[in-house]
Amino acid sequence: MNQILVVDDDQELRTTLVEVLEQEGLQAVAARNADDALEQLKQETYDxxxxxxxxxxxxxxxxxxxxxxxxxxxxxxxxTAYASVQNAVQSLQQGGDDYIVKPFKIDGLMLTVRLNLQKARFCEETEAVDLDKIFNGLANSLRRQTLQLLSRQGQMRFMDLVRALEVEDHTKVNFHLKALREAGFIDQTADKSYHLTTNGQRAATCLSYICKSLEA
Amino acid sequence: MNQILVVDDDQELRTTLVEVLEQEGLQAVAARNADDALEQLKQETYDxxxxxxxxxxxxxxxxxxxxxxxxxxxxxxxxTAYASVQNAVQSLQQGGDDYIVKPFKIDGLMLTVRLNLQKARFCEETEAVDLDKIFNGLANSLRRQTLQLLSRQGQMRFMDLVRALEVEDHTKVNFHLKALREAGFIDQTADKSYHLTTNGQRAATCLSYICKSLEA
DNA sequence: TCGCCCTGTGAAGAAAACTTCACAAGAGAT
DNA sequence: ATCTCTTGTGAAGTTTTCTTCACAGGGCGA
Incomplete structure (x- = not known):
């Protein structure tokens, strides 16, 4: 079950949000300021x-x-309220994951919420992978780009991948694809398209998490 | 300079958008349908x-x-002209990065545009510089253990570290400490004790996060 | 059929990462 | 002063990783 924490000083909005989220089958709790929120984070973990x-x-x-x-x-x-580009940008740099502009419609909110919960889900689904493998997979820039591309595109054919990576020598890409395949991060479909495995998705998520944490 | 491509069949909106974007100091080009857009993408790369x-x-x-x-x-x-969640969700699943509901205000548009340009720029920068360092630091088991030890202990002297790591040859540890220092992850106090830098703490946090997510 | 692009292999060489060894200056104890 | 432990440096060697090159089969359009 997904735990959501709503932090807003506007009593009415706060209540509305919690109600809406609960109607959608999510568990929501409210805090009326940042300090209360931090206090609640000590008691409970939220998604x-x-x-x-x-x-x-x-x-x-x-x-x-x-x-x-x-x-x-x-x-x-x-x-965030309209018209504050700086604020939104800055908040993402500080470590925010996404933003929504006030005033928003319920549909828009739920879309954002659901998308973000989905992204967060990887944390729970697991099976042991050893760190050396993970880091070996992520240690190389070309391999990282490959993971990100595949994460984004879903699947890609070999030559499209080569061109997207802007590498002249296709065998070089081949080498790294082999490494990724041996690490269990990617696989091929019947038509030879490459795509991420579950572990590959996990690695890609690790990667984007690290990116984000560097942003801070 | 950021290159933007506007694709819309509405002549008036198209022109307006290009004007607005250029007023904001961005370079914008228009295409009146998808096929033209794809053609233009062959000539030029857009952000x-x-x-x-x-x-x-x-x-x-x-x-x-x-x-x-x-x-x-x-x-x-x-x-999207229809504020329907389905369309938006589907378009994101197809590979879209963000969406904006028509009709929109200039402010809202610019917010979305700027945020997405920011995200794109950030990805490039991080990919180029920081990540190689991070992963080089985390790629080796001995270095990971060192980071974890220092994270727990605060600071440690060289020989204590060597013994804690259970390495016979102290020069081996020395080699990795040098690597960590060059990566900017650790530093030494006046009495030669090693401790994590800010970046080192960040790396250690990444590490423990990844460990945690793999265990779960 | 011919030529071309896609997809891939394997070997050889280059580069980077890691280990080991030989050595040494300083600090402290005896 | 001598011994030992700490904290290093640098060079040489080993292993791993990465890049480059030469080649080759399959598919597909002209």
Whole structure:
């Protein structure tokens, strides 16, 4: 069951959000400011946080790194008012995962929430993979790009991959694809298209997580 | 300089969008349908595409995978006239990066555009520089153990470290400590004790996060 | 059929990473 | 002063990883 924490100083919006989320079958809890939220994070782990940027006391922007430290795996969605490009950009740099512009429609909110929960899900599905394999897979820039491309595209044929990576010598790509296949990160379909395996998806997610944490 | 491609069958909106984007200091080019867009993608690489979902001829939804194939790194923002979740979800699944609901305000558009350009830029930078360092630091088992030890202990002297790692040859440890220091992960105090730097702490956090997600 | 692109293999060489060894300056104890 | 432990350096050698090259079968359009 997905636990969601709503952080907003507006009593009415807070209540509405919790109701809406619960109607959608999600468990939601509210906090009225950042400090309360941090307190609640100590008691309970959440899958996702809806965080207002503008609040009295500790504001959302300041809270992001603190939340990240306390709950590195929780996805943070920033709720920001129109017309503040800087704020939104900055909040993502601070470690936010996504944003939604206020005022928003329920549909738009749920879309964002569901997408982010989906992205977070990888944390739970697991089977032991040894670290050497993971890091060997991720140690090389070309392999990282490959994982990201495949993660994004779903599947790609060999030559498309070569061109996307902008590598002149296709055998070089072949070498790394072999390495990735041996690491169990990628596989081929009947028509020879490459795609990520479950472990590959996991590695790709690790990668994007690390990217994000460097952003902070 | 950021290159943007606007794809919309509405002549007026197309022109307006290009003007607005150029006023904001971005380079924008327009295409009046998906096939033209694909043609232009062959000539030039774009950082971002604003794509209308409903168009005569090849529609936006169909175009997404084709664009992705041609320009895998370009960010695709869907403009959808129907605020329907289905369309948006489906377009994201097809490989879109973000969406915006028509009619939209200039502010909202620019927010979305800027955020997506930011994300794209960030991906490139990180891929180029930081990640090689990070993974070089984490690629080796001895170095990982060192990071974990220092993370737990705060600081340790050289020989204590050697013994904790159960390595016979102290120069071997020395080699890896040097690598970690060059990666900017560790540093020494005046009394020669080793400790993590900020980046080192970050790397250690990444590491423990990954471990955790693999165990679960 | 011919030529061309796709997909791939294997070997050889180059580069990077890692280990081992030989040695040494300083600090402290005896 | 001598001994030992700590904390290194640098060179040489080994192993692993990466790149490059030469080649080859299959498919497909002209």
């Amino acid at each position: 996702l946080i809806l965080l207002d940027l503008v609040m009295p006391g500790t504001d959302g922007m300041t809270a992001i790194p603190l939340i990240r430290k306390q709950a590195p795996r929780t996805r943070i969605i920033i709720m | 971002l595409i604003l794509l209308d979902l409903v168009m005569p001829g090849t529609d936006g939804m169909t175009a997404i995978p084709l664009i992705r194939k041609q320009a895998p790194r370009t960010r695709i923002i869907i403009m």
